[in-house]
Amino acid sequence: MNIIFIIVFSLMAIGSILSMIRFIKGPRSADRAVALDTLSITITSALVLLALIFERYIYIDVALVYAVLGFIGIIVIARYIEGAL
């Protein structure tokens, strides 16, 4: 079952690189916010997979806190783009 983890992590790495390219290139600020949202979702699922591979239970807590902080950050960025902050 090692080959499945190699395939999944390489797909996640290519996806992260593609969203980083959009984050650097994006013509408006909303494009950058969308790319950041996708990147944070990818990193959360990668953290849960790393908890399985290293057999550390504590990494799942890290993933949960990262998901909550990413959600709050995206909401704050959306309010700022709208002009309400």
Add this chain to the structure above:
Amino acid sequence: MMEILEYIGYGLVLIGGVFLFLGALGIYRMPDIYTRLQAGTKASTLGAMSTILGVGLIQPEWFFKVLIIVIFMGLANPLSSHALARSTYRMGVTPYLKNGVDAYKKAFKKQIKKFTS
């Protein structure tokens, strides 16, 4: 019995990785902010939920804490994508209208009139 659950978990992890990659590809290739938002958020939500649920099936002692993350993602990701789409429309970006309609335009003008009068 446990081995069958484990194989289902590995299959879910593989499907989740493929969908995460497809979401990032949509972010890179789509022509507009709204289409990018649709591709990125829908595919990434399915990919992340499938991957995390697969980890919960492989290691059954972690299932409940993993389920908390899955439920939180199912609540939070549509909410954040909705907030981003609405704030982008209010910023003044019009959608990429090749074959589509802008259905929010009329309601948005009515809202503006109600706020200003």
